[in-house]
Amino acid sequence: MNGINGHDADISDFSHAKGQHFLIEAFKVIFEEAICKATDVNEKVCDWHDPEQLEELLDLELRDSGESHDQLLSRVRDVAKYSVKTNHPRFFNQLFSGLDYHALAGRLLSETLNTSQYTYEVAPVFVLMEHVVLTKLISMVGWPSGDGLFCPGGSMSNMVAMNVARYHAFPQMKQQGLWALPRLAVFTSQECHYSVMKAAAFLGIGTDNVFHVKTDQSGSMDPQDLEVKIMLARSQGAVPFFVTATSGTTIRGAFDPLETIADICEKHCLWMHVDAAHGGSVLFSKKHKHLVKGIERANSVTWNQHKMLTTGLQCSAFLVRDTANLLQKCHCASATYLFQQDKFYDMSLDTGDKTIQCGRKVDCLKLWLMWKAVGTKGLAERVERALSLTRYLAEAIKKREGFQLLSEPTFVNTCFWYIPPSLRGKENSADYQDRLSKVAPTIKEQMVKEGTMMVGYQPLNGQVNFFRMIVISPQTSQRDMDFCLDEIERLGKDL
Amino acid sequence: MNGINGHDADISDFSHAKGQHFLIEAFKVIFEEAICKATDVNEKVCDWHDPEQLEELLDLELRDSGESHDQLLSRVRDVAKYSVKTNHPRFFNQLFSGLDYHALAGRLLSETLNTSQYTYEVAPVFVLMEHVVLTKLISMVGWPSGDGLFCPGGSMSNMVAMNVARYHAFPQMKQQGLWALPRLAVFTSQECHYSVMKAAAFLGIGTDNVFHVKTDQSGSMDPQDLEVKIMLARSQGAVPFFVTATSGTTIRGAFDPLETIADICEKHCLWMHVDAAHGGSVLFSKKHKHLVKGIERANSVTWNQHKMLTTGLQCSAFLVRDTANLLQKCHCASATYLFQQDKFYDMSLDTGDKTIQCGRKVDCLKLWLMWKAVGTKGLAERVERALSLTRYLAEAIKKREGFQLLSEPTFVNTCFWYIPPSLRGKENSADYQDRLSKVAPTIKEQMVKEGTMMVGYQPLNGQVNFFRMIVISPQTSQRDMDFCLDEIERLGKDL
Ligand SMILES: Cc1ncc(COP(=O)(O)O)c(C=O)c1O
Ligand SMILES: Cc1ncc(COP(=O)(O)O)c(C=O)c1O
Numbered sequence: 006m007n008g009i010n011g012h013d014a015d016i017s018d019f020s021h022a023k024g025q026h027f028l029i030e031a032f033k034v035i036f037e038e039a040i041c042k043a044t045d046v047n048e049k050v051c052d053w054h055d056p057e058q059l060e061e062l063l064d065l066e067l068r069d070s071g072e073s074h075d076q077l078l079s080r081v082r083d084v085a086k087y088s089v090k091t092n093h094p095r096f097f098n099q100l101f102s103g104l105d106y107h108a109l110a111g112r113l114l115s116e117t118l119n120t121s122q123y124t125y126e127v128a129p130v131f132v133l134m135e136h137v138v139l140t141k142l143i144s145m146v147g148w149p150s151g152d153g154l155f156c157p158g159g160s161m162s163n164m165v166a167m168n169v170a171r172y173h174a175f176p177q178m179k180q181q182g183l184w185a186l187p188r189l190a191v192f193t194s195q196e197c198h199y200s201v202m203k204a205a206a207f208l209g210i211g212t213d214n215v216f217h218v219k220t221d222q223s224g225s226m227d228p229q230d231l232e233v234k235i236m237l238a239r240s241q242g243a244v245p246f247f248v249t250a251t252s253g254t255t256i257r258g259a260f261d262p263l264e265t266i267a268d269i270c271e272k273h274c275l276w277m278h279v280d281a282a283h284g285g286s287v288l289f290s291k292k293h294k295h296l297v298k299g300i301e302r303a304n305s306v307t308w309n310q311h312k313m314l315t316t317g318l319q320c321s322a323f324l325v326r327d328t329a330n331l332l333q334k335c336h337c338a339s340a341t342y343l344f345q346q347d348k349f350y351d352m353s354l355d356t357g358d359k360t361i362q363c364g365r366k367v368d369c370l371k372l373w374l375m376w377k378a379v380g381t382k383g384l385a386e387r388v389e390r391a392l393s394l395t396r397y398l399a400e401a402i403k404k405r406e407g408f409q410l411l412s413e414p415t416f417v418n419t420c421f422w423y424i425p426p427s428l429r430g431k432e433n434s435a436d437y438q439d440r441l442s443k444v445a446p447t448i449k450e451q452m453v454k455e456g457t458m459m460v461g462y463q464p465l466n467g468q469v470n471f472f473r474m475i476v477i478s479p480q481t482s483q484r485d486m487d488f489c490l491d492e493i494e495r496l497g498k499d500l
Numbered sequence: 501m502n503g504i505n506g507h508d509a510d511i512s513d514f515s516h517a518k519g520q521h522f523l524i525e526a527f528k529v530i531f532e533e534a535i536c537k538a539t540d541v542n543e544k545v546c547d548w549h550d551p552e553q554l555e556e557l558l559d560l561e562l563r564d565s566g567e568s569h570d571q572l573l574s575r576v577r578d579v580a581k582y583s584v585k586t587n588h589p590r591f592f593n594q595l596f597s598g599l600d601y602h603a604l605a606g607r608l609l610s611e612t613l614n615t616s617q618y619t620y621e622v623a624p625v626f627v628l629m630e631h632v633v634l635t636k637l638i639s640m641v642g643w644p645s646g647d648g649l650f651c652p653g654g655s656m657s658n659m660v661a662m663n664v665a666r667y668h669a670f671p672q673m674k675q676q677g678l679w680a681l682p683r684l685a686v687f688t689s690q691e692c693h694y695s696v697m698k699a700a701a702f703l704g705i706g707t708d709n710v711f712h713v714k715t716d717q718s719g720s721m722d723p724q725d726l727e728v729k730i731m732l733a734r735s736q737g738a739v740p741f742f743v744t745a746t747s748g749t750t751i752r753g754a755f756d757p758l759e760t761i762a763d764i765c766e767k768h769c770l771w772m773h774v775d776a777a778h779g780g781s782v783l784f785s786k787k788h789k790h791l792v793k794g795i796e797r798a799n800s801v802t803w804n805q806h807k808m809l810t811t812g813l814q815c816s817a818f819l820v821r822d823t824a825n826l827l828q829k830c831h832c833a834s835a836t837y838l839f840q841q842d843k844f845y846d847m848s849l850d851t852g853d854k855t856i857q858c859g860r861k862v863d864c865l866k867l868w869l870m871w872k873a874v875g876t877k878g879l880a881e882r883v884e885r886a887l888s889l890t891r892y893l894a895e896a897i898k899k900r901e902g903f904q905l906l907s908e909p910t911f912v913n914t915c916f917w918y919i920p921p922s923l924r925g926k927e928n929s930a931d932y933q934d935r936l937s938k939v940a941p942t943i944k945e946q947m948v949k950e951g952t953m954m955v956g957y958q959p960l961n962g963q964v965n966f967f968r969m970i971v972i973s974p975q976t977s978q979r980d981m982d983f984c985l986d987e988i989e990r991l992g993k994d995l
Contacts, residue, residue, distance in 0.1 A: 021539060021975075024601030028535070031605035032527055039612040040523070044516060051624075056849060059624055065632040067868070071875040077602065080872060081609060084629075084865065088613045089622045098622060101614070101859070106519030107572065109612060110526035114576060116607040117534040118583045119596070119812045126948065127584045127593060129546075129554055134579075137560040157652035160858045168702055182706025183678040199833035203856050206831075207663055209704025211677025256837050311859070317614045318861050336701075338694035342751050342958035342968065347938075349945040354551060361698050363655045364596070364806070366813050370579065373562070377575060380566040443842075450844040453621065463837035473837065480516075 027074060031081050038085035043092045044104055044480060049456030050096050051089040059087060094481045095458035095488065100255065100283050100312045103478025107378035108316045111371035121364040122155075123343060123357025125350055128367065132354050135369040138376075142308060142322050145288045147301030152332050153324040154360055155368035159282030160200035162307035162323035163249065165361065167191065167204045169305065169325060170247045170276035172335040179335065183209050190238035191215045193249040194226035194261060195466070198280060201249050214243060220466075223412050224259030226250060231269055247276045252297045253284020256465055256473055257411070258418030260284060263299030271302075279303040282321065284416055286313035289385040293392055296415065313391065313417070313477055314384060316371045332359040387479050391417050395476045398486040405490060411471050419474045420465075423448065423493045425500040442469035444500055451496040458489055522569060526576050533580035538587045539599055539975060544951030545591050546584040554582060589976045590953035590983065595750065595778050598810040598973025602873035606866035607812050616859040617650075618838060618852025620845055623862065627849050630864040633871075637803060637817050640783045642796030647827050648819040649855055650863035654777030655695035657802035657818035658744065660856065662686065662699045664800065664820060665742045665771035667830040674830065678704050685733035686710045688744040689721035689756060690961070693775060696744050709738060715961075718907050719754030721745060726764055742771045747792045748779020751960055751968055752906070753913030755779060758794030766797075774798040777816065779911055781808035784880040788887055791910065808886070808912070808972055809879060811866045827854040882974050886912050890971045893981040900985060906966050914969045915960075918943065918988045920995040937964035939995055946991040953984055 042048045054062065063083060072080075090096060092104035125132045135155065143151040156162040171178060175186050183189075189210055193201045195217045205215045216238055219230040235245050248270055250261040263279065270277040279285075279300050285308030287293040288300075300306060303326065310320040325332060337358040344355050357365065376384065395417045402408045402421050407429060411420035423444060431437050445462035452458055461473045474489065537543045549557065558578060567575075585591060587599035620627045630650065638646040651657040666673055670681050678684075684705055688696045690712045700710045711733055714725040730740050743765055745756040758774065765772040774780075774795050780803030782788040783795075795801060798821065805815040820827060832853040839850050852860065871879065890912045897903040897916050902924060906915035918939060926932050940957035947953055956968045969984065 024599075025531075025535065028601045028605055028608075029531070032608060035605075035609050035612050036520075036524070039609060040520065043613075054624070056620065056624070056628060056846065060628055063625065063628065065629055065868070067632065067636045067871045067876065069876045071873050071878050077869070077873055080869065081605060084609060084625050085613065088625045089615055091613065091615050091622065099616065101616070104519075104614070106523045110523055110530075110576060112611040113523075113527060113608055114530050114534060114579060116611055116812060117530050117604060118538075118580065118586070119599070120584055120586050121594065121596070121813060125551065127586065127954075129549070129551070130558065130579050130583045133551060133555055133558065134560055137562065141562045157656075157861070158857050158859045160856065161652075164702075164856070178704065178706065179701045180706050180708045182683065182700075182709055183704040184683050185706070188677065188679050198858070199835040200858055202833045203831065205677075206674045207659075207703065207856050209673065209678040211673065211675050211680070213675045214677055255835075317611060318616060318859055336698065338697045340694040340750075341960070342956060345941070345958060345965075347941045347965070349941065349948075351551065361655065361659070361702050362653050363693070363695055364653050364813055366652070373560070374572070374575065374579075376562045378566050378572055381562065381564045383566050446840070446842045446844065453844075459622075461837060463840060465836070470840075470842070 030078055034078060034081045038082055043090040046094050050093045050459050051453060051456045052087055053454045053456060094478060094485050097474045098459040098461045100475055103315045103480050105315045105375050108371040108375040111374035112317050115367040115370045120367065122367050123365060125354035131367045131369060132356060134373050138369045138373050139322060143324055146306055146324060148326045150328050151324055151326045153322055156321050156323050158319050159307050159309045159321045160203060162321045163200045163280055164204040164207060165323050166278040166305045166307060167208055167247055169331060169335050173276060173331060174246045187244040188242060189214060190243035190245045191247045192218055192231060192234055194218045194220050194251060196220050196224045196254045196256060196259060197249060197251050198255050224254050224257035226261040228262055228265040228269060235273055245273060245275055249278045249280050252279055252281035253416050255283065256463060257420055258414060258416030260296045260415060263297060267299050267302035277303045278305045280307045282307045282309040283312050286388050290388045292389060310372050313388065316375060320368045320372055336361055391476050395419055397483050398476060401486060401490060417476045420471050422471045423497050425497050438469050444497060445470040445472055447500055448493055448497045457492055525573055529573060529576045533577055538585040541589050545588045545954050546948060546951045547582055548949045548951060589973060589980050592969045592971065593954035593956045595807045595970055598975050600810045600870050603811045603866040603870040606869035610862045610865045617862050618860060620849035626862045626864060627851060629868050633864045633868050634817060638819055641801055641819060643821045645823050646819055646821045648817055651816050651818050653814050654802050654804045654816045655698060657816045658695045658775055659699040659702060660818050661773040661800045661802060662703055662742055664826060664830050668771060668826060669741045682739040683737060684709060685738035685740045686742045687713055687726060687729055689713045689715050689746060691715050691719045691749045691751060691754060692744060692746050693750050719749050719752035721756040723757055723760040723764060730768055740768060740770055744773045744775050747774055747776035748911050750778065751958060752915055753909060753911030755791045755910060758792060762794050762797035772798045773800045775802045777802050777804040778807050781883050785883045787884060805867045808883065811870060815863045815867050831856055886971050889981065890914055892978050893971060896981060896985060912971045915966050917966045918992050920992050933964050939992060940965040940967055942995055943988055943991045952987055
């Protein structure tokens with residue numbers, strides 16, 4: 006550790022010694038606040054403040070002059086203190102939660118190395134690593150080979166899927182744009198993730214050209230209605246080209262029937278994409294992988310490891326069952342300053358032109374290191390543990406008075422209403438639905454303000470606000486499930 | 501630190517104590533290898549290995565069983581060891597380099613907190629912080645107000661710009677797709693970043709509909725030719741809607757004449773976007789901000805803080821001079837599970853629906869913490885230091901025999917040829933260009949294999965391969981500039 010790194014002080018006054026000292030002290034604070042306290046079940050999940058209050062507490066303004074070491078350290082502490090602890094065992098609010106220490110170590114290393122995943126030249130380790138990880142995921146999907154890349158989130162992966170499918174069907178679109186093509190039609194279920202709509206809008210296809218296929222009672226796509234919608238689109242003069250099936254829907258965790266959908270896609274020559282952002286990780290489990298039976302017949306798959314596998318944001322694999330360099334052809338722009346064709350190594354290692362990005366963060370390392378740490382078996386156990394904990398929760402809900410499941414959970418999403426005593430037995434009164442719809446938001450407000458736990462809620466298909474509890478973290482237990490139900494009861498019993 | 505976090509061991513066998521121990525040990529390794537060694541001028545920038553060799557060294561394969569603590573630590577060490585040290589004072593290969601310790605502390609904290617930047621509910625601190633940072637950037641651009649968000653890279657910011665402009669001109673496209681619109685035309689310079697092409701392809705506009713405006717000798721857009729190209733597009737029946745001017749081109753660091761371009765955009769009612777991914781940071785410097793004079797007349801701006809400001813990947817601000825909620829209208833999908841309309845706080849704080857993403861990493865903290873640490877003044881000094889170091893380099897090149905500038909640098913990009921003694925005075929021989937084109941790649945190969953430094957090269961507009969050296973890192977000095985030229989001479993003198 007040389008203070009000025011072998012340079013004369015008058016040339017560069019940048020002090021490594023001071024910087025390194027700060028970093029070490031900051032890491033101690035991060036460790037205490039954002040790891041030890043954040044994962045401690047006896048601490049709060051969040052320390053709620055109104056925006057005005059929080060603004061005052063934080064003093065966010067950026068000024069001309071810098072601050073002292075101590076001031077900066079207390080800023081690190083405050084940011085941690087007032088942030089929501091997604092690593093907390095009682096954070097069930099999103100499709101990610103929990104802390105994997107090895108994945109976190111991988112993230113810290115990626116951040117420190119700070120390179121971009123585009124060429125072997127600047128990311129030799131990560132070009133090879135991404136390939137190994139993607140190849141492993143591809144084999145788990147059940148394809149003999151394929152291609153892929155990590156995208157900044159599942160929404161982007163879904164967009165990329167739509168674009169690749171479009172290019173595959175109409176390669177001229179890359180140059181000529183959509184004006185050279187007939188009106189295209191996209192199919193997905195009513196309970197798909199909203200990124201399908203965002204993709205259609207962004208890619209110039211338009212949300213009107215997304216046909217929403219009905220779902221059954223459990224939230225899975227009704228394949229008969231898919232056929233109906235394909236006919237409908239055709240009758241309107243649109244050209245169907247793309248179906249997104251969902252494996253693990255966002256709200257209910259439902260799985261679309263992939264085999265039947267694959268039959269329909271084959272019959273109509275449509276690109277079959279599986280949005281397994283949430284549910285893809287069941288591929289680890291012998292016991293549960295039947296949920297995605299038929300996924301190997303898909304043309305492409307989105308699979309977020311930052312959800313179920315707790316790698317940390319972001320880690321979303323886009324996988325494609327193609328071996329003819331489709332990704333590259335679809336996305337390449339052949340920049341000569343990055344992808345020189347006269348390099349001294351195999352240029353196919355410069356994978357960056359397969360993406361729509363230029364600089365791209367290294368997303369593979371966190372997953373790789375975690376996988377090395379616990380092995381495929383360890384990851385399988387975690388998936389199974391999460392599903393069995395969800396089972397436990399569902400059974401507990403069934404046993405409790407005043408709790409009602411929306412439908413049996415098939416995955417790690419448990420959707421349920423809490424019905425306060427004042428509403429029980431009043432199902433037929435005129436204002437029942439209206440009053441019930443206010444229960445979850447009110448309880449949510451209380452839990453957040455007290456900071457005891459976090460669980461999401463939303464309405465769906467005309468059904469009023471219900472809780473959606475997501476069990477993913479390897480650090481949660483049956484005790485946390487029971488706590489959660491007790492807490493909802495405590496907060497809601499007088500409503 | 502409680503080993504099982506207050507849970508019975510039989511319920512969750514997840515050990516916090518073991519995990520935390522690993523994390524602390526891993527951080528030590530990261531600190532040594534990826535910080536101390538990586539920034540030490542006496543160590544190598546890269547430790548080159550052929551892919552086959554490196555694969556063997558790394559043993560990347562993912563297996564059924566996990567590995568031991570010690571094995572995993574040595575994996576952390578190896579990943580660091582064999583990775584390119586972009587923090588090294590002699591890494592001049594990309595538009596990012598250098599290590600800011602406060603920004604890194606911010607990155608480590610973001611990674612540890614692992615939340616998603618979409619709602620106040622799960623990211624209270626970061627929703628407020630992003631707003632403050634963006635507001636500050638907006639005021640630096642010179643707008644009284646505006647809107648914005650951080651995107652996963654400048655390419656995405658440029659895509660978002662194109663989509664927002666399109667929506668602004670033709671809001672019906674979101675629902676109806678491009679078929680409801682006339683053929684659109686986009687304008688940018690020949691030396692623009694390739695993300696403009698990628699955006700046109702991805703958004704369904706098509707690369708044929710991107711009109712490339714000529715550049716002058718220094719690489720700036722020729723505004724007269726912009727007018728010509730607008731007419732050309734119209735004469736072909738296309739509808740011009742979008743101009744991307746570049747402030748700081750990727751290869752030469754040129755700045756397009758924004759005032760004149762703004763006049764033309766106003767005249768023709770076109771959306772003016774400024775891709776200041778690379779050059780935007782001159783806004784910090786009183787001395788150099790004239791380079792982006794007129795930027796305040798743009799409708800939108802891309803500005804990457806992960807380039808010139810060394811925040812670390814990724815930090816790219818997309819800014820828009822709009823106060824009518826255009827971003828939200830253009831991108832929203834109103835997911836009820838995330839953006840509930842019956843929340844107990846001001847729902848305008850849930851900014852996530854402004855983006856095309858769903859989960860979004862927190863990119864503001866690293867910039868904010870660095871800014872707090874050195875102040876606006878400190879950042880201004882860094883920008884000025886980088887430009888004056890570039891000046892030093894350019895002057896040194898002019899003084900050296902065998903070195904030839906492509907053009908005078910205006911920013912931090914220095915483009916030059918090294919002409920080995922065997923080629924000097926042979927400018928008129930038939931194979932001169934051909935032989936010269938091989939010089940940079942050969943020297944590059946040598947420097948990478950020896951690991952002494954990293955500098956990029958590429959051809960441009962019929963000019964054969966030249967070096968492009970980017971001076972950004974606050975940790976480089978004049979000594980490093982001299983070293984670089986000496987080294988090129990050493991490696992190339994016998995070619
Ligand atoms: C089914 C599904 N697909 C895609 C996504 C989008 O993933 P991301 O948040 O990584 O963009 C989600 C996110 O919740 C999802 O549930
Ligand atoms: C002028 C310009 N715009 C945009 C970009 C893209 O930025 P990113 O790599 O963050 O996608 C670059 C990257 O080099 C650039 O030089």
